[in-house]
Amino acid sequence: MADKSALPELERYAETLLPTEYGRFRTLVYREAGSEFEHLAIVSGEIRDQHEVLVRVHSACLTGEVLHSLKCDCREQLALAMERIDAAGTGVVIYLQQEGRGIGLGNKIRAYAKQEQGLDTVDANRAIGFEDDLRHYGVATAILADLGVRSVQLMTNNPAKVEALRTDGVLVTRRVGHVVAPHELNVDYLLTKRARMGHLYDSANGGNGGLDSPPSERAQAERAQAERLQAERLQPADAE
Numbered sequence: 001m002a003d004k005s006a007l008p009e010l011e012r013y014a015e016t017l018l019p020t021e022y023g024r025f026r027t028l029v030y031r032e033a034g035s036e037f038e039h040l041a042i043v044s045g046e047i048r049d050q051h052e053v054l055v056r057v058h059s060a061c062l063t064g065e066v067l068h069s070l071k072c073d074c075r076e077q078l079a080l081a082m083e084r085i086d087a088a089g090t091g092v093v094i095y096l097q098q099e100g101r102g103i104g105l106g107n108k109i110r111a112y113a114k115q116e117q118g119l120d121t122v123d124a125n126r127a128i129g130f131e132d133d134l135r136h137y138g139v140a141t142a143i144l145a146d147l148g149v150r151s152v153q154l155m156t157n158n159p160a161k162v163e164a165l166r167t168d169g170v171l172v173t174r175r176v177g178h179v180v181a182p183h184e185l186n187v188d189y190l191l192t193k194r195a196r197m198g199h200l201y202d203s204a205n206g207g208n209g210g211l212d213s214p215p216s217e218r219a220q221a222e223r224a225q226a227e228r229l230q231a232e233r234l235q236p237a238d239a240e
């Protein structure tokens with residue numbers, strides 16, 4: 001693992017077995033020193049000293065997860081991650097309190113207001129004065145170290161997240177594609193993440209979605225659906 005001194009200081013504050021729609025998970029709350037943030041580790045099975053543990057590093061999304069906003073795919077991605085670690089029998093979802101790619105809830109809503117004027121998700125963040133992605137994954141690294149996870153199969157479509165964790169010192173042996181089906185209202189958002197943030201939507205769920213695996217039929221079908229929905233839209237995604 002990484003130089004521990006560079007990681008945020010966390011306190012493992014509480015722990016319980018939580019029954020959910022997706023199964024029973026050992027749920028741990030970590031408090032981050034010097035902040036009000038409480039982060040979660042949602043654990044299935046025995047992961048201490050295990051290699052190639054299935055891991056999702058997930059950022060909180062109140063609008064998606066609580067309000068069922070259709071502007072993003074966060075709720076579906078969280079549900080899929082919990083289903084997958086329950087099915088695998090071992091794994092962990094690390095749930096980070098960093099709303100709106102790190103800009104906070106109020107600023108995310110301000111960015112959404114910019115999107116109403118036609119900006120995409122990247123330009124909207126820039127318009128209100130934020131970088132594209134302020135998330136940092138030091139907390140996730142510290143939680144994985146506390147849980148004793150030796151190496152990780154990371155469920156994500158975002159290669160930058162793999163790189164960020166590796167830079168922090170997490171041994172990520174494989175990226176597992178984490179694709180949920182797009183729908184009409186979030187298709188622009190997903191296409192923007194692909195075009196402007198380097199996200200990959202070419203790996204099947206549950207398949208061998210490694211970095212070099214070829215596009216699956218399902219992923220190709222989902223991409224075709226996304227592109228068809230995009231083409232059918234009356235308004236262009238960018239205002240420029």
Ligand SMILES: [Zn+2]
Pocket residue numbers: 061063064065072073074075
């Ligand atoms: Zn979201």
